[in-house]
Amino acid sequence: MDTDDTGSRRTDGGSVFGNGRPVAAEAARAARLRGEFLDFIDHAHPRMIRLLMLHGVGRQDAEDAAQEAVLQAWREVLAGRWESIVSPLAWLRRVTWSVHLRPPDRKRVQPLIALGVELPETPAAGPGHAELTDQIVTVLAALSALPVLPRAVMALTLDGATDSEIADLLDTTTQKVRDLRKQGRTGLRHLIPHPGSAKEDAR
Known part of the structure; x- marks a missing residue:
């Protein structure tokens, strides 16, 4: 069987990588990873925008932070590290949160783009405030009235983060997270009218 100049076995008509992996197999793997990513x-990007908006971040700033987190995720794909991330959603949430907290004068991280690799487009951001339901607008307004830490805990809880993940993001303990969640829920009960309250007031 033919070999190339490095002694690697040719299995696809002549083109191989130095480690012996056929070009066709590597291309198929790259296409699979890109599709999965x-x-x-497509599912996670809108969630990251919603997470920051629940925390009181303006829509444009939320979109910018989520976009940068996606670029950093794509960098992990290109570096071959994405498949080793145990919880991609938790990873993206942590990066999005960190980008949001970063001082505005910090230079953005640019994606590492390999030659010939096209950066995937992020999906549309979703509906704007004008298209949000009255219920969601009410929740956003109520959350924005909470103190910063209870608001952060409630936003992260609504996004599905565990107590341990929230504690890690906020640099606190899980017990403190539970206390802040209780405080946040109490505040929301006072800020969000009960569905039947309007009818009772009209009597």
């Missing part, structure tokens, strides 16, 4: 981002 795009499917994940």
